[in-house]
Amino acid sequence: MSGGPAQRWRIGVLATRVGVSETLLRAWEVRYGLLSPQRTQAGYRLYGPEDERRAIAMQRARERGVPAGQAAAEILANERTWAEAQEEPVEGTASSSGSLDVVGALSELEAAMLAYDVGAMHEVLDRLLRTVSVESAIRDVLLPFMAHVGQGWEAGDFDVADEHFASDLVRGRLAALAVGPGTRTGPTVLLACPPEESHDIALKAFEVVLQRAGWRTRFLGPHSPLASIRAAVDVIDPDVVVLAGATPQVFALDDTELAVVRRLAQQCALGLAGAGASAELAESWGALHLAGDPVTAATGLVERARTLLTPTD
Structure with missing residues (x-):
């Protein structure tokens, strides 16, 4: 091992x-955890x-016809085997994803929220993202x-002001991660919540993951009228429309709204994403069920895109 610091580059380099393309590298990173970039203090991935x-190993495996998921799993498994052979594991150390103390981070965020300490919350999130x-x-x-904050508010442990403070700050951080179009060339997706859904943080997280995969x-966010979503589709002509809701009730539409949804599915x-969606509901609407948390659901959509979407020029 050399004594100097390892050279690091931006994704374009x-x-x-x-x-290979930047889009493909991002896909390998998001879908399979193949890449482990470090972050600068300014938030750039190196x-x-x-x-x-x-x-390079992934590229060679794909040239041999090995499926991408299998290739990534084998590459990472081989690295773990090599690392384990080089040194004894130390109890309590973190995995290759980083030294993440979830309980500690959650406790720090809660304490900062209850103190309405903006700086402290950002400091925790900055450290987390590094x-x-x-x-x-x-x-x-x-x-x-x-x-946890939502459950605490419902139980009376937190005030509504606590929930609003935390939601605004987290939403702002996610919005900062969900930057402008840049050089992304992947599919176009329109993201919205049904008319009765007021929570959009999970959908914003879903957007961040898709953007990092090159989409x-x-x-459109919360409380999006279906007629307005349809009008936006006519202008944007997206490859995919995703509706997200936290409870089944927000997907309880009247006949007029259902007709709009089914026309969207034809166009x-x-x-359908979020805890309120189900495979049965998606099937009845002619839609895809994007199951799991926002990260899992978004990466699942990326994986299905090759068969889901018709290639365009």
């Missing part, structure tokens, strides 16, 4: 070195020799924290 090695991937931060900390997004791919 890594793509050039490996000879990739190192280990990422280059894995990407430690693990955006996807891990969302799945393992941000969304569980917001669920282009248009976000483009339609996905």
Whole structure:
């Protein structure tokens, strides 16, 4: 092992070195956890020799016809086997995703929320994003924290002001991660909540994961009238429309609304996400059921896109 720091690059440089597109590298990172970038204090992802090695191994495996998921799993498993052979594991250390103390992070966020301490909450989130991937931060900390806050409010443990303060801050951080279109060239997805759904944080997290996989997004947010969604579809012409709801009640539509939904499903791919959606409901609407938490649901949509969407010029 050399004594100097390992060289690191932005994703565009890594793509050039490996000879694949940035979109494909992002897909390998999001879908399979193949890449493990470090973050600068400014929030930029930097990739190192280990990422280059894995990407090259992935490329060679794909050239041999190995399915992408299988190839990534074998590459990561081989690295774990090699690491275990080099040193004894230390009890309590973190996995390759980073040293993430979920309980500690949640406790710190709760304490900062109850003190209405904006700086402290941002400090916890900054440290979190320097430690693990955006996807891990969302799945393992941000969304569980917001669920805990919601449950605490319902139980009377937190005031509505606590919930509003935390929601606004987390929503703002997710919005900052969900940046403009940039150089993304993937499918276009329109994201909205049904008319009775007021919570959009999970859908914003879903958007972040899709963007990191190279997708282009248009976000309408909560309380979106279905007629307005249909009008937006006519203008945007998205490849996919995703409706997300936290409870089954928000998907209880009248006949007029159902007619709009079914026309949407005929016009483009339609996905239903969130705890309120079900496979049975999706089937009855001619839609896809995007099951699981927002990170799982978004990565699942990315994986299905090749068979779901008709290639365009």
